[in-house]
Amino acid sequence: MTDILIILAIGLPWLGALAVWLVGNKRPEQQHLLAVIFAVAAGLAALLLIPSYSDAAELKIEVGSVFGDFTFVPDGLGVFLAAVATVVGSLAVIFSVDYMHGDAELGRYYALVLLFIGSMVGLVLTGSMLLLFIFWEMTALCSYALISFYNDDPKAVEGGIKALVITSLGGVGMMIGALIIYAYVGSYEISDFLADPEALPSGVLGVVAFGFLAAAAAKSAQVPFHTWLPGAMEAPSPISALIHAATMVNAGVYLLVRFYPAFEDVEGWTTAVILVGLLSGLLSALMALVAQDLKRALAYSTVSQLGYMVYAVGTGAIFASQFHLLSHAVFKALLFLSAGAVIHSVGTRDMRQMGGLGKQMPFMRNVFIVGALALAGLPILNGFWSKELVLEGGLEEGPVWAYAGMLIGAGITALYSFRMVWLVFFGEPRGTTHAHDAGQYMKLATGILAVGTFTTWLLAGVFGELLEDSLPYHHLEVETGTKIIEDVITAPATLVALGVVALGLLGWWFRKPLSGIAEALSPVGDAAANDFGFEAVNRQIVHWTKEAATALRATQTGYLNWNVVGIIGGLIAVLVILVLGA
Amino acid sequence: MDDMTAFTWMIVLPLLASPAIYLLGRLFKEDGARIARWAAVAALLITWVPFAVAASDLNEHGIQTYQHGSIMLRLDDLSLLLAALVLGLGTLVTVYSGPYMAAESDQEKYFALLVAMIGVMIGLGCAGDLFNLWVWFEGMAIASFFLVAFYREQAASLEAGIKYMVQSAVGSALVLMGIALVLAQTGTLDLVEIRNAARDSDMLLAAGALFTIGFGVKVAMVPMHTWLPDAHSQAPSGISAMLSGVVIEAGLVALLRSLGALTGVSDSWGTLLMIFGAFNMLLGNLMALRQTQVKRLLAYSSLSHMGYMLLGLGIALYAKETAGAQGSLFHMLNHGMMKGLAFLAAGGLLYTLHVSLGDHSPLTVSDLDGAAQKYPITALGLSLAVLGLGGLPPLAGFMSKWQIFVAGFETKETLIELLVLFAALNSVLSLAYYAPLVNALYRRKPSKAVQKGQPMPVLMTVPMVILSVAIVAVGVWPNLLDWLSGPAGDALLATFGF
């Protein structure tokens, strides 16, 4: 039964992709309907999979030769992330019914979205490193194709290719790691490796660990590989919600968590992870603070929140990291989708041209505020509980400097959350005044997510149990749900964090009296607006590569005599090599 | 003289059919072209019968040999792999070429030469002695000279043909010199006997260098590659597909056979191939990065893919392990399918947008704008082909690259591991020029060329569909071709005596 559910969760979206594509763009209504049906069905299959979690390979397809077996292990981590991917995915699909209404080439859109959902489920459920890498790259492929969905826009094309190249570049790190593990362990099974990471000499294990960290950083858009995420905002908003907030970017954190038991003893690895998380959490929070583009602000905020999860992994707080992942997936999908509804309505992403939209779009204002408060970490919303857990874990196990940095980040998070809400929904209208309200499907999807933002933290206990039971190598000891809640409430760290969040809020409230401080900090703001120079480094590398390629073209002279020189030169070179080598 | 067996028929049938096709085309004035075309397709389809029998013979009774006077043929699993690739892509290209060449004069020559080239390449894979190898190699070259320069009124086509011919001829003269050295030193030309007789000697080392460069010209190893971008981009698209998908690979098989005979002379063959592989990957990718003509871009990408094959083969020879060879030969099959599809699809667009309107200007990347709306299947095929070439799963190219990389890491040698890392980074770099093609295809606003483009003929679409399905199928189920590439890798190492 479990194996059938696994096949359904992965296969249904793919089947749906094929169906939507076959129906053809001439029948958009049927395409919408089919996409929703298949996405929701996949979500149901993934939810049904949760009770039958186990730590054994429930589905095994033998391939042989150097490709090993294709195995699927529905352990706690896997089924939970599969559920997140499919449920948020199906909500994004439902949202798309309104958002993409009347758009051309729905077949390509839905086929890619569904292909992506299936790949994401495969990614988290598979027990084979080769398959993990395959799904990893497939999500990158879908992400690329969806970012550049509007191919006529050069910015969309550039963003898509950038995302593809940077995540693939990071993927090389994972590939090298997987190849090393296969060479030493002789199997692609993740559990075989986790059972005995000592099979690798320590230096080699270090290469694997840092290779995986690079892959995870590229996928989760962590510093210094985060530069692709702002460009990815050219995608249609449901895609931003689905891929660049709720699912694909989580794959990096998932990878770190999955392999944590093997790498935790590698010298310097946990510190490096903490550092990556800290830099991402802090720097991108600053960038979110100064961003003028609504989706870009949300994108930086995603980088920042993923930084918290990475930081949590570095401090060994596996459960907190994954719990925050769940919360973030829900409230960030909510934020992106409601932002998408606003953008769809007013036709711009620039917050300077918004303002005062709350009156025209009350529903979207309300749900956006719910999401923003969760992002800021206000009590009883899901973001509060998980962020507190992350910070608490960091204080207990991690270095103090990192904790302090993350705490400051939490304050900035609160500040930019309120800034977004204010700029978009309150104050005087600066741009268009007649924004139409969102459609029914948009309200349905965001409404469900808003309810989730209030409630998913109640799952903490169940979720902890799931992880504890089915991750034998992680040695997790998760407390019961009520104990977790009690801990968070009584921990002094919570009060500190809440105080910082309140400071952030007050900072926004009294932004006029505090303008002196803001001015003093303006160099920081300028640097943040310029992406702290990371983007410039990217550009320089691209520039050099292009220059090299252009310069090299001179070697293809087109002259026959010159071509013969190549042959003679080659002969001499080979003779030299052979004489020296033999 | 031995009796003719299935595998010899597999070689002889196309060779006999070739003049018949030409004559048929000449005799029937009215429908000559059409008859020649279908005769060619029929001849190739019939050749699949002896192929199947030969495959099962090989499977049951091991290596097949045939001796006729000084002609020595030997069918092993490597020959079978090459035959499958040649015949597979050849059949599809012949079907495809029907509509593509329909408006040209001298079609009977085209089809006769195409079929002859296919037969010769199958023979090349079976050559059992060094001189026969050269004869088949030269035959392949001669057949392809005409085909490359087929548009003989086009200056660019002639230029490409001249360069191809001159460089090939220099290469084949070098091979002859190598053969002379081997003969002088060992007194035999049989590949197996040479291997047994060959000892460490400077003469044989020089012969190895001559083979490497001589065959290397046809393999397009850097720096002997300069003919390839011209020839592959200027030939009729079906021929481009054959050149990139099969001909340079046949050259590689010839190189491997000759080096296999000289295995005892030096330990450096593997290292040498890896060095060439690295240069091919880097140069091919960087050159492709700035191309604006689609077929020229694809031609440069062939350079880099040859680099992957050389890398895998080099690893196999260096480590004396079969895994790298299997991966490389698997990549050879996949590259044949992917690059074949890429050229057929790009050629399809070239045909509908330019050639069918009597325009021989090249297909540029900006011509592709918005082609997906008018030519959905072709656009999807081209997208799958280039993304597969870029090594993205779940497409065939990823799987074979992975197999090569696994072989590299199994050696556990740091330098080879770094080389694999380099190869992987090259794959990422290649995405930077493959991806924009896909983006262009799926634009909404069609280019001027697309707006006035003609409809795509069905017979050109069918081979594209077949290849697209194959690429995805192999990508999802990588062991689909293992029956070919697995034993062929073993056979290759056997020719080296490992």
Added chain:
Amino acid sequence: MNLDILLVGVLAIFGIGLYGLLITRNLIKVVVALQILVKAALLALVAAGEASNQLNLSQSIAMTVIVADTVVAVIGLALAVQVKRVLGTFDTTLLSKLRG
């Protein structure tokens, strides 16, 4: 006959052929240079047959090479003539439109 002298002869002829290919701009001369190259190889083959007591084998090989080589020469000349017709010149430097 002394094989060393033959070897020197082979290398000399081969060198002349390559030199011709490196400097000539005339297509006809390119074909001639290719012929010289192959002639060097032929001489080498015959000498190799002599050295290894396989004169029969090497002579039959030489005959085959001559045939194949003639075909190549004919193709080369045909292409050259066609170039002359289309472009009106034998100059290879004018045949350099395909570059980069």
